Amino acid sequence: MAKEKKTKYVLLGFLLTESLSGYQLGRLIREATSHFWQESDASIYPTLKILAEEGLVSVEEAFVGRRRKEIFTITAQGREAFLGWFKREPEPDIHREEFLLKLFFTDDKTEAEMQKHREEKLAKMRAALKLFEETEKMLIKELPHKPYWLETLRIGLAHVELDIALLTQQIERRRQC
Amino acid sequence: MAKEKKTKYVLLGFLLTESLSGYQLGRLIREATSHFWQESDASIYPTLKILAEEGLVSVEEAFVGRRRKEIFTITAQGREAFLGWFKREPEPDIHREEFLLKLFFTDDKTEAEMQKHREEKLAKMRAALKLFEETEKMLIKELPHKPYWLETLRIGLAHVELDIALLTQQIERRRQC
């Protein structure tokens, strides 16, 4: 059983409620799902082509001035394919956290280096927290009809808050030694 | 800039303190790091061969009865290579959580399916929690000289506890509707 490409379903998922171009899809994935799902730009256009060939989306050319756009719309078959994927139990994800890997291999000789990594990570997490909080406000004000987006965001937020608490604790503890 | 294969450093990391066979390395990775790092068996043997070619590990044949084993030992160059990797700031990880992706795309029509996914995930997280707690006890009793293993484990544990709390909350809230 070959592992099926999930990029297809991400694209179909966004097309469920509106027709979009490849570029808009890329931007949406970055803005809305980047804390739990990432796609590289290069994977979006070829995947859209495949979806069109399979009849899961239809394409329409559009022009804004001389600028060419391809707008994709989900078909009935596309909705069916999406639903088929949606109903399956989510597969366990492959986690690869280099930070934890380094922490795992730390010893007395490398503890000072690790402390640096902890501090860098704490700074990044605090920045992420700020972004999350801003997005949360925006969602409540401007997109109240997207409650599930808010729900995933709040899960991400809770995890970031936990990481900040844990990191702060660990940094403090090591400083006392 | 090609992204460097990190499997190399996982193997070197485990070899830092003891010489091991490919099989033992595979088992260790599964047992100790599976909640934040996974490697498929098939990637271990070829990577060990590459490490040997690059002079980062040395190989020794060993026999237990008629059973052949290849025991790998880290070299001075290997330690250097490991340290070089260790000192670099950990790269941001690629997260792909299918569960959150499905949650994100949920709507009124698919909420019932999502509730099923939440319950299945909750059951899995509770099982994971149990395993974590057992491993924690084992580490304290039998491997008190591995404090960083314990530290990574407790981070994993805190995240699992958070997930259980969030899932329970969401399941309860949806049931009332």
Place this chain on the structure above:
DNA sequence: TGCTGCATGTAAACAGTTACATGATTAG
């Protein structure tokens, strides 16, 4: 004029997984 963002795409390289293949030892 040059920078940023919009917009689409390809080719080559690499990483990673699955499936397959083989055979020894040990515990029940």
Place this chain on the structure above:
DNA sequence: CTAATCATGTAACTGTTTACATGCAGCA
């Protein structure tokens, strides 16, 4: 005796990323 675990490995396939390539539109 047979099932599980120990033990090592290869080939084919698929997925993914990086780097490259092109060009329009709007703004300072």
